[in-house]
Amino acid sequence: SIDPGDHEKNKDGQAQNGPPKTGIALVIDTSISMKPYIEQSLNVIRQIYDKIERDKMTDNVGFAVVAFRSSTTATQGLEYVSRVVSDFATARNRKNLEDKLAQAREATVSSHDFNEDSLSGVYKAVEELSWSAYSSRLILLITDAGPLKSSDKYASVKMGVNELNDFARQKGIWITALHVKSPGGARNHSYAEQSYRALSRLSGNRSNYQAVAAPTPAEGARQFAAVARTLAAGMVDMVKNTASGKIMTRPRDERPQQATPEQQAAQLAATLGYAMQLEYLGRTRENQAPAVVSSWIADMDLKRLARHEQSPSVEVAVLLTKNQLNDLSAQLRAIIDNAERTKKTDSRDFFQGILSASTRMTRDPNLPARGKNLAELGVLSEFLDGLPYKSDIMLLREEDWYRMSIGEQTAFINRLKSRLARYEEYDRDRANWESFGQANAGDWVYRVPLNMLP
CATH class of the missing domain: 3.40.50.410 (von Willebrand factor, type A domain)
Structure with missing residues:
Protein backbone atom coordinates (compact mmCIF):
# COMPACT_ATOMS: atom_id res chain seq x y z
CA SER A 1 0.00 0.00 0.00
CA ARG A 285 18.39 -0.93 -8.71
CA GLU A 286 17.18 1.85 -11.00
CA ASN A 287 13.72 0.34 -11.19
CA GLN A 288 11.48 2.40 -13.44
CA ALA A 289 7.87 2.21 -14.49
CA PRO A 290 7.13 1.67 -18.21
CA ALA A 291 6.85 4.85 -20.26
CA VAL A 292 3.25 4.01 -21.20
CA VAL A 293 0.82 1.78 -19.33
CA SER A 294 -2.60 0.69 -20.58
CA SER A 295 -4.33 -0.74 -17.56
CA TRP A 296 -6.78 -0.10 -14.76
CA ILE A 297 -6.47 0.08 -11.01
CA ALA A 298 -8.75 0.45 -8.03
CA ASP A 299 -8.34 3.94 -6.63
CA MET A 300 -8.88 2.66 -3.08
CA ASP A 301 -7.16 -0.04 -1.05
CA LEU A 302 -9.77 -2.81 -1.37
CA LYS A 303 -8.84 -4.62 1.87
CA ARG A 304 -9.27 -1.44 3.90
CA LEU A 305 -12.39 -0.49 1.93
CA ALA A 306 -13.92 -3.79 3.07
CA ARG A 307 -13.42 -2.50 6.62
CA HIS A 308 -15.25 0.72 5.65
CA GLU A 309 -11.97 2.68 5.58
CA GLN A 310 -11.33 4.91 2.57
CA SER A 311 -7.62 4.70 1.84
CA PRO A 312 -6.35 5.86 -1.59
CA SER A 313 -4.01 3.33 -3.21
CA VAL A 314 -2.24 5.84 -5.47
CA GLU A 315 -1.26 9.49 -5.43
CA VAL A 316 -2.13 11.32 -8.63
CA ALA A 317 0.07 14.13 -9.92
CA VAL A 318 0.03 16.40 -12.96
CA LEU A 319 3.01 17.74 -14.92
CA LEU A 320 2.87 21.54 -15.12
CA THR A 321 5.16 23.66 -17.27
CA LYS A 322 6.96 26.67 -15.83
CA ASN A 323 4.69 28.92 -17.88
CA GLN A 324 1.57 27.21 -16.52
CA LEU A 325 2.84 27.40 -12.94
CA ASN A 326 3.64 31.11 -13.40
CA ASP A 327 0.15 31.75 -14.79
CA LEU A 328 -1.42 29.83 -11.91
CA SER A 329 0.65 31.80 -9.37
CA ALA A 330 -0.32 35.12 -10.97
CA GLN A 331 -4.00 34.22 -10.84
CA LEU A 332 -3.77 33.15 -7.20
CA ARG A 333 -2.10 36.46 -6.34
CA ALA A 334 -4.96 38.30 -8.04
CA ILE A 335 -7.51 36.34 -6.02
CA ILE A 336 -5.58 36.88 -2.76
CA ASP A 337 -5.12 40.63 -3.35
CA ASN A 338 -8.78 41.22 -4.15
CA ALA A 339 -9.98 38.96 -1.35
CA GLU A 340 -7.90 40.88 1.20
CA ARG A 341 -9.01 44.23 -0.18
CA THR A 342 -12.72 43.45 -0.13
CA LYS A 343 -12.47 41.74 3.27
CA LYS A 344 -10.99 44.90 4.75
CA THR A 345 -13.25 47.43 2.98
CA ASP A 346 -16.46 45.36 2.76
CA SER A 347 -16.67 46.37 -0.89
CA ARG A 348 -18.84 44.42 -3.34
CA ASP A 349 -16.48 44.17 -6.29
CA PHE A 350 -14.49 41.04 -5.35
CA PHE A 351 -15.08 39.22 -8.63
CA GLN A 352 -14.78 42.30 -10.81
CA GLY A 353 -11.42 43.05 -9.23
CA ILE A 354 -10.20 39.54 -10.00
CA LEU A 355 -11.43 39.76 -13.59
CA SER A 356 -9.80 43.14 -14.07
CA ALA A 357 -6.45 41.87 -12.76
CA SER A 358 -6.67 38.71 -14.85
CA THR A 359 -7.99 40.11 -18.13
CA ARG A 360 -5.22 38.61 -20.25
CA MET A 361 -5.95 35.14 -18.82
CA THR A 362 -9.76 35.11 -19.09
CA ARG A 363 -11.65 33.68 -22.00
CA ASP A 364 -13.89 36.75 -22.20
CA PRO A 365 -13.18 39.77 -19.94
CA ASN A 366 -16.70 41.09 -20.66
CA LEU A 367 -18.37 37.88 -19.47
CA PRO A 368 -20.98 38.69 -16.77
CA ALA A 369 -19.75 37.44 -13.41
CA ARG A 370 -23.18 37.03 -11.86
CA GLY A 371 -23.82 33.40 -10.93
CA LYS A 372 -20.54 32.19 -12.41
CA ASN A 373 -17.78 30.43 -10.51
CA LEU A 374 -14.09 31.22 -11.02
CA ALA A 375 -13.51 28.24 -13.29
CA GLU A 376 -16.44 29.24 -15.54
CA LEU A 377 -15.07 32.77 -15.73
CA GLY A 378 -11.73 31.43 -16.96
CA VAL A 379 -9.78 33.03 -14.13
CA LEU A 380 -8.08 29.73 -13.34
CA SER A 381 -6.19 28.37 -16.34
CA GLU A 382 -7.91 25.89 -18.61
CA PHE A 383 -5.25 23.24 -17.95
CA LEU A 384 -6.97 22.62 -14.59
CA ASP A 385 -10.23 21.70 -16.33
CA GLY A 386 -11.19 18.04 -16.21
CA LEU A 387 -8.72 16.95 -13.54
CA PRO A 388 -10.09 14.31 -11.12
CA TYR A 389 -10.39 16.41 -8.00
CA LYS A 390 -12.76 18.90 -6.41
CA SER A 391 -11.66 22.46 -5.76
CA ASP A 392 -13.52 24.83 -3.45
CA ILE A 393 -11.66 27.70 -5.09
CA MET A 394 -12.54 26.79 -8.67
CA LEU A 395 -16.20 26.40 -7.67
CA LEU A 396 -16.33 29.68 -5.71
CA ARG A 397 -19.10 32.06 -6.77
CA GLU A 398 -19.48 35.72 -5.93
CA GLU A 399 -22.42 35.11 -3.59
CA ASP A 400 -20.42 32.37 -1.81
CA TRP A 401 -17.71 34.87 -0.95
CA TYR A 402 -20.10 37.39 0.58
CA ARG A 403 -21.87 34.71 2.62
CA MET A 404 -18.60 33.80 4.34
CA SER A 405 -17.81 35.12 7.80
CA ILE A 406 -14.64 37.15 8.31
CA GLY A 407 -13.02 34.06 9.83
CA GLU A 408 -13.96 31.90 6.84
CA GLN A 409 -12.66 34.53 4.41
CA THR A 410 -9.38 34.72 6.35
CA ALA A 411 -9.00 30.91 6.28
CA PHE A 412 -9.67 30.96 2.52
CA ILE A 413 -6.96 33.58 1.96
CA ASN A 414 -4.46 31.75 4.17
CA ARG A 415 -4.97 28.48 2.25
CA LEU A 416 -4.18 30.28 -1.00
CA LYS A 417 -1.11 31.99 0.49
CA SER A 418 0.20 28.62 1.65
CA ARG A 419 -0.26 27.14 -1.84
CA LEU A 420 1.47 30.15 -3.38
CA ALA A 421 4.46 29.73 -1.05
CA ARG A 422 4.74 26.09 -2.15
CA TYR A 423 4.71 27.13 -5.83
CA GLU A 424 7.59 29.50 -5.11
CA GLU A 425 9.56 26.54 -3.72
CA TYR A 426 8.69 24.49 -6.83
CA ASP A 427 10.13 27.29 -8.94
CA ARG A 428 13.37 27.31 -6.94
CA ASP A 429 13.76 23.52 -6.99
CA ARG A 430 16.00 23.34 -10.06
CA ALA A 431 16.96 19.70 -9.53
CA ASN A 432 13.45 18.41 -10.13
CA TRP A 433 12.43 20.36 -13.23
CA GLU A 434 12.45 18.10 -16.32
CA SER A 435 13.33 19.65 -19.69
CA PHE A 436 12.56 16.60 -21.88
CA GLY A 437 14.88 18.17 -24.44
CA GLN A 438 13.12 21.56 -24.48
CA ALA A 439 15.53 24.49 -24.69
CA ASN A 440 12.95 27.02 -23.50
CA ALA A 441 12.78 26.89 -19.68
CA GLY A 442 9.13 27.92 -19.85
CA ASP A 443 8.33 24.52 -21.36
CA TRP A 444 10.06 22.49 -18.64
CA VAL A 445 7.70 20.50 -16.42
CA TYR A 446 7.38 19.77 -12.70
CA ARG A 447 5.47 16.98 -10.96
CA VAL A 448 2.74 18.62 -8.86
CA PRO A 449 0.46 16.40 -6.71
CA LEU A 450 -3.23 17.08 -7.21
CA ASN A 451 -3.59 17.98 -3.52
CA MET A 452 -1.22 20.90 -4.08
CA LEU A 453 -3.46 22.46 -6.75
CA PRO A 454 -5.85 25.24 -5.71
Whole structure:
Protein backbone atom coordinates (compact mmCIF):
# COMPACT_ATOMS: atom_id res chain seq x y z
CA SER A 1 0.00 0.00 0.00
CA ILE A 2 2.97 2.32 -0.57
CA ASP A 3 1.99 4.60 -3.44
CA PRO A 4 4.32 5.26 -6.41
CA GLY A 5 5.11 8.74 -5.17
CA ASP A 6 6.59 7.25 -2.01
CA HIS A 7 9.48 5.49 -3.76
CA GLU A 8 10.36 7.45 -6.86
CA LYS A 9 13.94 8.16 -7.69
CA ASN A 10 14.87 11.42 -5.97
CA LYS A 11 17.33 13.72 -7.70
CA ASP A 12 18.14 15.97 -4.79
CA GLY A 13 21.70 14.78 -4.34
CA GLN A 14 20.95 11.47 -2.65
CA ALA A 15 23.71 8.90 -2.46
CA GLN A 16 23.07 6.37 -5.22
CA ASN A 17 25.74 3.71 -4.67
CA GLY A 18 27.49 1.92 -1.81
CA PRO A 19 26.03 0.66 1.46
CA PRO A 20 22.78 2.28 2.66
CA LYS A 21 23.11 5.27 4.93
CA THR A 22 20.33 6.84 6.98
CA GLY A 23 20.24 10.39 8.27
CA ILE A 24 17.98 11.09 11.25
CA ALA A 25 17.40 14.73 12.17
CA LEU A 26 15.88 15.51 15.55
CA VAL A 27 13.89 18.75 15.38
CA ILE A 28 13.40 19.62 19.04
CA ASP A 29 11.15 22.18 20.69
CA THR A 30 13.38 24.03 23.19
CA SER A 31 10.68 26.25 24.64
CA ILE A 32 10.29 26.76 28.38
CA SER A 33 8.40 23.48 29.06
CA MET A 34 10.69 21.08 27.19
CA LYS A 35 13.66 20.52 29.53
CA PRO A 36 12.90 16.83 30.33
CA TYR A 37 12.62 15.99 26.63
CA ILE A 38 15.84 17.76 25.67
CA GLU A 39 17.68 15.71 28.28
CA GLN A 40 16.04 12.46 27.18
CA SER A 41 16.88 13.20 23.52
CA LEU A 42 20.56 13.16 24.46
CA ASN A 43 20.13 9.86 26.33
CA VAL A 44 18.32 8.29 23.36
CA ILE A 45 21.02 9.40 20.90
CA ARG A 46 23.75 8.00 23.13
CA GLN A 47 21.95 4.65 23.41
CA ILE A 48 21.39 4.45 19.64
CA TYR A 49 25.02 5.36 18.94
CA ASP A 50 26.01 2.52 21.29
CA LYS A 51 23.77 0.13 19.35
CA ILE A 52 25.24 1.31 16.05
CA GLU A 53 28.76 0.63 17.30
CA ARG A 54 27.78 -2.83 18.56
CA ASP A 55 26.22 -3.62 15.17
CA LYS A 56 29.40 -2.40 13.44
CA MET A 57 27.60 0.27 11.42
CA THR A 58 29.71 3.18 12.58
CA ASP A 59 29.39 5.15 9.34
CA ASN A 60 25.93 4.02 8.25
CA VAL A 61 23.70 6.18 10.46
CA GLY A 62 24.07 9.87 11.22
CA PHE A 63 22.18 12.10 13.63
CA ALA A 64 21.61 15.86 13.40
CA VAL A 65 19.80 18.23 15.75
CA VAL A 66 17.78 21.37 15.01
CA ALA A 67 16.21 23.42 17.82
CA PHE A 68 13.22 25.75 17.51
CA ARG A 69 11.25 28.12 19.70
CA SER A 70 9.13 30.97 18.37
CA SER A 71 9.29 34.57 17.21
CA THR A 72 12.10 36.67 18.64
CA THR A 73 10.31 39.75 17.32
CA ALA A 74 7.35 39.03 19.56
CA THR A 75 9.55 37.84 22.47
CA GLN A 76 13.18 38.98 22.30
CA GLY A 77 14.26 36.84 25.23
CA LEU A 78 13.74 33.66 23.18
CA GLU A 79 17.17 34.22 21.51
CA TYR A 80 16.32 32.38 18.27
CA VAL A 81 13.44 31.16 16.13
CA SER A 82 15.26 28.03 14.96
CA ARG A 83 18.89 27.01 14.61
CA VAL A 84 21.05 24.05 13.72
CA VAL A 85 22.56 22.65 16.93
CA SER A 86 24.62 20.06 15.03
CA ASP A 87 24.80 18.89 11.46
CA PHE A 88 24.97 15.13 10.82
CA ALA A 89 27.44 13.15 12.87
CA THR A 90 27.98 9.40 12.72
CA ALA A 91 29.03 7.21 15.64
CA ARG A 92 32.62 7.81 14.57
CA ASN A 93 32.39 11.52 15.48
CA ARG A 94 29.52 11.32 17.95
CA LYS A 95 31.23 13.33 20.70
CA ASN A 96 30.85 16.62 18.85
CA LEU A 97 27.08 16.21 18.51
CA GLU A 98 26.63 14.90 22.04
CA ASP A 99 28.57 17.84 23.49
CA LYS A 100 26.50 20.37 21.52
CA LEU A 101 23.19 18.77 22.48
CA ALA A 102 24.28 18.60 26.13
CA GLN A 103 24.71 22.37 26.02
CA ALA A 104 21.20 22.95 24.60
CA ARG A 105 18.91 24.65 27.10
CA GLU A 106 15.21 25.32 27.29
CA ALA A 107 14.05 28.93 26.95
CA THR A 108 13.85 31.07 30.07
CA VAL A 109 10.80 33.05 28.94
CA SER A 110 7.42 32.09 27.52
CA SER A 111 6.54 32.61 23.86
CA HIS A 112 3.78 34.96 22.70
CA ASP A 113 1.47 32.01 22.00
CA PHE A 114 1.10 28.43 23.27
CA ASN A 115 1.84 27.28 19.71
CA GLU A 116 5.51 27.36 18.73
CA ASP A 117 7.22 27.88 15.36
CA SER A 118 7.77 24.17 14.74
CA LEU A 119 7.45 24.61 10.97
CA SER A 120 10.51 26.86 11.10
CA GLY A 121 12.48 24.02 12.67
CA VAL A 122 11.32 21.52 10.05
CA TYR A 123 12.02 23.92 7.19
CA LYS A 124 15.52 24.65 8.49
CA ALA A 125 16.24 20.93 8.81
CA VAL A 126 15.12 20.31 5.23
CA GLU A 127 17.03 23.23 3.77
CA GLU A 128 20.22 23.54 5.83
CA LEU A 129 21.30 20.06 6.92
CA SER A 130 23.76 18.04 4.81
CA TRP A 131 21.43 15.31 3.56
CA SER A 132 23.37 14.48 0.40
CA ALA A 133 25.40 11.63 1.96
CA TYR A 134 22.26 9.79 3.10
CA SER A 135 20.08 7.59 0.91
CA SER A 136 17.31 7.38 3.54
CA ARG A 137 16.23 10.53 5.34
CA LEU A 138 14.05 11.05 8.40
CA ILE A 139 13.01 14.06 10.47
CA LEU A 140 11.85 13.28 14.02
CA LEU A 141 9.86 16.27 15.30
CA ILE A 142 9.53 16.52 19.09
CA THR A 143 7.17 19.10 20.60
CA ASP A 144 4.38 19.65 23.12
CA ALA A 145 2.65 22.42 21.15
CA GLY A 146 1.02 22.95 17.80
CA PRO A 147 2.62 24.97 14.98
CA LEU A 148 2.00 28.68 14.73
CA LYS A 149 -1.05 29.24 12.56
CA SER A 150 -0.49 30.80 9.15
CA SER A 151 -2.65 33.72 10.28
CA ASP A 152 -0.14 34.51 13.05
CA LYS A 153 1.87 37.52 11.90
CA TYR A 154 4.93 36.11 13.65
CA ALA A 155 4.95 32.79 11.76
CA SER A 156 8.23 32.62 9.83
CA VAL A 157 7.25 29.95 7.26
CA LYS A 158 4.69 30.86 4.63
CA MET A 159 3.82 27.25 3.77
CA GLY A 160 1.22 25.34 5.76
CA VAL A 161 1.58 21.80 7.08
CA ASN A 162 0.33 20.12 3.89
CA GLU A 163 2.67 22.14 1.71
CA LEU A 164 5.65 21.55 4.03
CA ASN A 165 4.96 17.80 3.94
CA ASP A 166 5.04 17.90 0.15
CA PHE A 167 8.22 20.03 0.26
CA ALA A 168 10.04 17.48 2.44
CA ARG A 169 8.85 14.43 0.49
CA GLN A 170 9.99 16.01 -2.78
CA LYS A 171 13.49 15.99 -1.29
CA GLY A 172 13.18 12.36 -0.17
CA ILE A 173 12.69 13.23 3.52
CA TRP A 174 10.11 11.51 5.73
CA ILE A 175 8.67 13.35 8.73
CA THR A 176 7.62 11.66 11.97
CA ALA A 177 5.92 13.72 14.68
CA LEU A 178 6.14 12.90 18.39
CA HIS A 179 3.51 15.04 20.07
CA VAL A 180 3.84 15.34 23.85
CA LYS A 181 0.38 15.74 25.37
CA SER A 182 0.61 17.40 28.78
CA PRO A 183 -2.38 18.52 30.90
CA GLY A 184 -1.42 22.17 30.48
CA GLY A 185 -1.89 22.00 26.72
CA ALA A 186 -5.21 20.14 26.71
CA ARG A 187 -6.99 22.86 24.73
CA ASN A 188 -4.24 22.74 22.11
CA HIS A 189 -4.13 18.95 21.67
CA SER A 190 -6.78 18.61 18.96
CA TYR A 191 -5.34 21.38 16.77
CA ALA A 192 -1.77 20.15 17.24
CA GLU A 193 -2.65 16.53 16.43
CA GLN A 194 -4.57 17.51 13.31
CA SER A 195 -1.66 19.67 12.17
CA TYR A 196 1.06 17.09 12.80
CA ARG A 197 -0.92 14.29 11.18
CA ALA A 198 -1.03 16.43 8.04
CA LEU A 199 2.66 17.35 8.35
CA SER A 200 3.69 13.67 8.65
CA ARG A 201 1.19 12.34 6.10
CA LEU A 202 1.94 9.14 4.20
CA SER A 203 -0.09 7.63 1.38
CA GLY A 204 -3.45 6.09 2.13
CA ASN A 205 -4.55 8.70 4.70
CA ARG A 206 -1.97 7.45 7.18
CA SER A 207 0.51 9.51 9.14
CA ASN A 208 3.85 9.13 10.92
CA TYR A 209 2.30 10.62 14.05
CA GLN A 210 2.43 9.41 17.60
CA ALA A 211 1.14 10.99 20.76
CA VAL A 212 3.21 10.79 23.95
CA ALA A 213 1.08 10.91 27.11
CA ALA A 214 2.61 13.17 29.76
CA PRO A 215 0.37 13.30 32.85
CA THR A 216 3.53 14.42 34.68
CA PRO A 217 6.85 15.67 33.26
CA ALA A 218 8.64 12.59 34.60
CA GLU A 219 6.15 10.13 33.08
CA GLY A 220 6.11 12.07 29.81
CA ALA A 221 9.89 11.98 29.62
CA ARG A 222 9.95 8.24 30.35
CA GLN A 223 7.37 7.45 27.68
CA PHE A 224 9.02 9.79 25.19
CA ALA A 225 12.38 8.07 25.69
CA ALA A 226 10.86 4.62 25.11
CA VAL A 227 9.01 5.72 21.95
CA ALA A 228 11.94 7.67 20.47
CA ARG A 229 14.35 4.79 21.20
CA THR A 230 11.99 2.31 19.50
CA LEU A 231 11.62 4.49 16.42
CA ALA A 232 15.34 5.18 16.06
CA ALA A 233 16.24 1.52 16.66
CA GLY A 234 13.76 0.56 13.94
CA MET A 235 15.58 2.79 11.48
CA VAL A 236 18.94 1.27 12.46
CA ASP A 237 17.52 -2.23 11.96
CA MET A 238 16.27 -1.19 8.51
CA VAL A 239 19.79 -0.10 7.56
CA LYS A 240 21.28 -3.31 8.96
CA ASN A 241 18.78 -5.51 7.08
CA THR A 242 19.30 -3.64 3.82
CA ALA A 243 23.09 -3.79 4.11
CA SER A 244 22.93 -7.57 4.64
CA GLY A 245 20.56 -8.06 1.69
CA LYS A 246 17.54 -8.98 3.82
CA ILE A 247 14.21 -7.82 2.37
CA MET A 248 11.88 -6.65 5.11
CA THR A 249 8.41 -8.16 5.45
CA ARG A 250 5.52 -5.88 4.67
CA PRO A 251 3.95 -4.95 8.02
CA ARG A 252 0.26 -5.49 8.70
CA ASP A 253 -1.96 -2.43 8.52
CA GLU A 254 -3.82 -3.27 11.72
CA ARG A 255 -2.52 -2.08 15.05
CA PRO A 256 -3.05 -4.37 18.02
CA GLN A 257 -5.96 -3.53 20.32
CA GLN A 258 -4.94 -1.59 23.43
CA ALA A 259 -1.38 -1.30 22.14
CA THR A 260 1.21 0.24 24.44
CA PRO A 261 3.07 3.35 23.24
CA GLU A 262 6.13 1.17 22.58
CA GLN A 263 4.04 -1.23 20.46
CA GLN A 264 2.56 1.67 18.52
CA ALA A 265 6.06 3.04 17.91
CA ALA A 266 7.29 -0.39 16.79
CA GLN A 267 4.41 -0.62 14.27
CA LEU A 268 5.12 2.87 13.01
CA ALA A 269 8.85 2.08 12.70
CA ALA A 270 8.08 -1.15 10.81
CA THR A 271 5.81 0.65 8.32
CA LEU A 272 8.26 3.49 7.82
CA GLY A 273 11.29 1.19 7.60
CA TYR A 274 9.57 -0.95 4.97
CA ALA A 275 8.71 2.12 2.87
CA MET A 276 12.23 3.53 3.20
CA GLN A 277 13.79 0.21 2.16
CA LEU A 278 11.51 0.08 -0.90
CA GLU A 279 12.57 3.61 -1.78
CA TYR A 280 16.26 2.76 -1.40
CA LEU A 281 16.09 -0.49 -3.37
CA GLY A 282 14.08 1.07 -6.16
CA ARG A 283 16.65 3.84 -6.49
CA THR A 284 19.79 1.68 -6.34
CA ARG A 285 18.39 -0.93 -8.71
CA GLU A 286 17.18 1.85 -11.00
CA ASN A 287 13.72 0.34 -11.19
CA GLN A 288 11.48 2.40 -13.44
CA ALA A 289 7.87 2.21 -14.49
CA PRO A 290 7.13 1.67 -18.21
CA ALA A 291 6.85 4.85 -20.26
CA VAL A 292 3.25 4.01 -21.20
CA VAL A 293 0.82 1.78 -19.33
CA SER A 294 -2.60 0.69 -20.58
CA SER A 295 -4.33 -0.74 -17.56
CA TRP A 296 -6.78 -0.10 -14.76
CA ILE A 297 -6.47 0.08 -11.01
CA ALA A 298 -8.75 0.45 -8.03
CA ASP A 299 -8.34 3.94 -6.63
CA MET A 300 -8.88 2.66 -3.08
CA ASP A 301 -7.16 -0.04 -1.05
CA LEU A 302 -9.77 -2.81 -1.37
CA LYS A 303 -8.84 -4.62 1.87
CA ARG A 304 -9.27 -1.44 3.90
CA LEU A 305 -12.39 -0.49 1.93
CA ALA A 306 -13.92 -3.79 3.07
CA ARG A 307 -13.42 -2.50 6.62
CA HIS A 308 -15.25 0.72 5.65
CA GLU A 309 -11.97 2.68 5.58
CA GLN A 310 -11.33 4.91 2.57
CA SER A 311 -7.62 4.70 1.84
CA PRO A 312 -6.35 5.86 -1.59
CA SER A 313 -4.01 3.33 -3.21
CA VAL A 314 -2.24 5.84 -5.47
CA GLU A 315 -1.26 9.49 -5.43
CA VAL A 316 -2.13 11.32 -8.63
CA ALA A 317 0.07 14.13 -9.92
CA VAL A 318 0.03 16.40 -12.96
CA LEU A 319 3.01 17.74 -14.92
CA LEU A 320 2.87 21.54 -15.12
CA THR A 321 5.16 23.66 -17.27
CA LYS A 322 6.96 26.67 -15.83
CA ASN A 323 4.69 28.92 -17.88
CA GLN A 324 1.57 27.21 -16.52
CA LEU A 325 2.84 27.40 -12.94
CA ASN A 326 3.64 31.11 -13.40
CA ASP A 327 0.15 31.75 -14.79
CA LEU A 328 -1.42 29.83 -11.91
CA SER A 329 0.65 31.80 -9.37
CA ALA A 330 -0.32 35.12 -10.97
CA GLN A 331 -4.00 34.22 -10.84
CA LEU A 332 -3.77 33.15 -7.20
CA ARG A 333 -2.10 36.46 -6.34
CA ALA A 334 -4.96 38.30 -8.04
CA ILE A 335 -7.51 36.34 -6.02
CA ILE A 336 -5.58 36.88 -2.76
CA ASP A 337 -5.12 40.63 -3.35
CA ASN A 338 -8.78 41.22 -4.15
CA ALA A 339 -9.98 38.96 -1.35
CA GLU A 340 -7.90 40.88 1.20
CA ARG A 341 -9.01 44.23 -0.18
CA THR A 342 -12.72 43.45 -0.13
CA LYS A 343 -12.47 41.74 3.27
CA LYS A 344 -10.99 44.90 4.75
CA THR A 345 -13.25 47.43 2.98
CA ASP A 346 -16.46 45.36 2.76
CA SER A 347 -16.67 46.37 -0.89
CA ARG A 348 -18.84 44.42 -3.34
CA ASP A 349 -16.48 44.17 -6.29
CA PHE A 350 -14.49 41.04 -5.35
CA PHE A 351 -15.08 39.22 -8.63
CA GLN A 352 -14.78 42.30 -10.81
CA GLY A 353 -11.42 43.05 -9.23
CA ILE A 354 -10.20 39.54 -10.00
CA LEU A 355 -11.43 39.76 -13.59
CA SER A 356 -9.80 43.14 -14.07
CA ALA A 357 -6.45 41.87 -12.76
CA SER A 358 -6.67 38.71 -14.85
CA THR A 359 -7.99 40.11 -18.13
CA ARG A 360 -5.22 38.61 -20.25
CA MET A 361 -5.95 35.14 -18.82
CA THR A 362 -9.76 35.11 -19.09
CA ARG A 363 -11.65 33.68 -22.00
CA ASP A 364 -13.89 36.75 -22.20
CA PRO A 365 -13.18 39.77 -19.94
CA ASN A 366 -16.70 41.09 -20.66
CA LEU A 367 -18.37 37.88 -19.47
CA PRO A 368 -20.98 38.69 -16.77
CA ALA A 369 -19.75 37.44 -13.41
CA ARG A 370 -23.18 37.03 -11.86
CA GLY A 371 -23.82 33.40 -10.93
CA LYS A 372 -20.54 32.19 -12.41
CA ASN A 373 -17.78 30.43 -10.51
CA LEU A 374 -14.09 31.22 -11.02
CA ALA A 375 -13.51 28.24 -13.29
CA GLU A 376 -16.44 29.24 -15.54
CA LEU A 377 -15.07 32.77 -15.73
CA GLY A 378 -11.73 31.43 -16.96
CA VAL A 379 -9.78 33.03 -14.13
CA LEU A 380 -8.08 29.73 -13.34
CA SER A 381 -6.19 28.37 -16.34
CA GLU A 382 -7.91 25.89 -18.61
CA PHE A 383 -5.25 23.24 -17.95
CA LEU A 384 -6.97 22.62 -14.59
CA ASP A 385 -10.23 21.70 -16.33
CA GLY A 386 -11.19 18.04 -16.21
CA LEU A 387 -8.72 16.95 -13.54
CA PRO A 388 -10.09 14.31 -11.12
CA TYR A 389 -10.39 16.41 -8.00
CA LYS A 390 -12.76 18.90 -6.41
CA SER A 391 -11.66 22.46 -5.76
CA ASP A 392 -13.52 24.83 -3.45
CA ILE A 393 -11.66 27.70 -5.09
CA MET A 394 -12.54 26.79 -8.67
CA LEU A 395 -16.20 26.40 -7.67
CA LEU A 396 -16.33 29.68 -5.71
CA ARG A 397 -19.10 32.06 -6.77
CA GLU A 398 -19.48 35.72 -5.93
CA GLU A 399 -22.42 35.11 -3.59
CA ASP A 400 -20.42 32.37 -1.81
CA TRP A 401 -17.71 34.87 -0.95
CA TYR A 402 -20.10 37.39 0.58
CA ARG A 403 -21.87 34.71 2.62
CA MET A 404 -18.60 33.80 4.34
CA SER A 405 -17.81 35.12 7.80
CA ILE A 406 -14.64 37.15 8.31
CA GLY A 407 -13.02 34.06 9.83
CA GLU A 408 -13.96 31.90 6.84
CA GLN A 409 -12.66 34.53 4.41
CA THR A 410 -9.38 34.72 6.35
CA ALA A 411 -9.00 30.91 6.28
CA PHE A 412 -9.67 30.96 2.52
CA ILE A 413 -6.96 33.58 1.96
CA ASN A 414 -4.46 31.75 4.17
CA ARG A 415 -4.97 28.48 2.25
CA LEU A 416 -4.18 30.28 -1.00
CA LYS A 417 -1.11 31.99 0.49
CA SER A 418 0.20 28.62 1.65
CA ARG A 419 -0.26 27.14 -1.84
CA LEU A 420 1.47 30.15 -3.38
CA ALA A 421 4.46 29.73 -1.05
CA ARG A 422 4.74 26.09 -2.15
CA TYR A 423 4.71 27.13 -5.83
CA GLU A 424 7.59 29.50 -5.11
CA GLU A 425 9.56 26.54 -3.72
CA TYR A 426 8.69 24.49 -6.83
CA ASP A 427 10.13 27.29 -8.94
CA ARG A 428 13.37 27.31 -6.94
CA ASP A 429 13.76 23.52 -6.99
CA ARG A 430 16.00 23.34 -10.06
CA ALA A 431 16.96 19.70 -9.53
CA ASN A 432 13.45 18.41 -10.13
CA TRP A 433 12.43 20.36 -13.23
CA GLU A 434 12.45 18.10 -16.32
CA SER A 435 13.33 19.65 -19.69
CA PHE A 436 12.56 16.60 -21.88
CA GLY A 437 14.88 18.17 -24.44
CA GLN A 438 13.12 21.56 -24.48
CA ALA A 439 15.53 24.49 -24.69
CA ASN A 440 12.95 27.02 -23.50
CA ALA A 441 12.78 26.89 -19.68
CA GLY A 442 9.13 27.92 -19.85
CA ASP A 443 8.33 24.52 -21.36
CA TRP A 444 10.06 22.49 -18.64
CA VAL A 445 7.70 20.50 -16.42
CA TYR A 446 7.38 19.77 -12.70
CA ARG A 447 5.47 16.98 -10.96
CA VAL A 448 2.74 18.62 -8.86
CA PRO A 449 0.46 16.40 -6.71
CA LEU A 450 -3.23 17.08 -7.21
CA ASN A 451 -3.59 17.98 -3.52
CA MET A 452 -1.22 20.90 -4.08
CA LEU A 453 -3.46 22.46 -6.75
CA PRO A 454 -5.85 25.24 -5.71
